[in-house]
Amino acid sequence: MGCRVGDLVKSPNSKSCHQHTAIGDFVELDPHDRSEYSKVTGIYVLYHISERPLYVGQDREIDKRIRNHNDKFRFKSPIVESGSYVRIEDQFLRERFEAILIKFLKKNAVINKQRGVR
Numbered sequence: 001m002g003c004r005v006g007d008l009v010k011s012p013n014s015k016s017c018h019q020h021t022a023i024g025d026f027v028e029l030d031p032h033d034r035s036e037y038s039k040v041t042g043i044y045v046l047y048h049i050s051e052r053p054l055y056v057g058q059d060r061e062i063d064k065r066i067r068n069h070n071d072k073f074r075f076k077s078p079i080v081e082s083g084s085y086v087r088i089e090d091q092f093l094r095e096r097f098e099a100i101l102i103k104f105l106k107k108n109a110v111i112n113k114q115r116g117v118r
Contacts, residue, residue, distance in 0.1 A: 022089075023086060023087070023088050023093070024040075024042065024086055024087025024088070025086070025087075026084060026085075026086055027084060027085055027086070027087075028082065028083070028084045029066075029082075029083045029084060029085060030082060030083070031046055031066050031069070031070065031075070031080055031082065031083040032070065032076075032077055034067060034070075038063060038085075039061060039063055040061075040062055040063070040085065040087050041059070041060045041061065041062070041087065041088065041089050041094070042058065042059075042062055042085050042086050042087040042088045042089075042094065043056065043057065043058040043062075043085065043086055043088055043094055043097050043098050043101065044056070044057055044058070044059075044062050044065075044066065044083055044084065044085040044086075045083060045084050045085075045101070046066075046069070046075065046080045046082075046083045047080070047081060047082045047083060047084075048078075048079065048080065048081060049077075049078045049081040051082070053105055054079070054080060055069075055075075055080070056098055056101045056102050056105065057069075057098065058088075058094045058095060058097070058098040060091075062085055066083065
């Protein structure tokens, strides 16, 4: 039996379907203000001062992941000035959205390109 369109998603590495989880709202954040971080699972984008997207990432705990980025030079102000995230609980969807955003942004996701994520 196949997956029902709209409410179930089939992972390419799985023979079974799993329930599609909701995707949260777009939330802006200051990556340098640690008091703003929510304990959320999802994807995030870090932006240059010109609002150009520099990095796309995903994690089960994006607050911890962004804090880890802040320890690296290339993620400090003014290189990275702002950020945003979307809550996506499902790991398969999170990984797919991250890969799609990186491909969609092409050369604009400068830090992703340097790390060879594409």
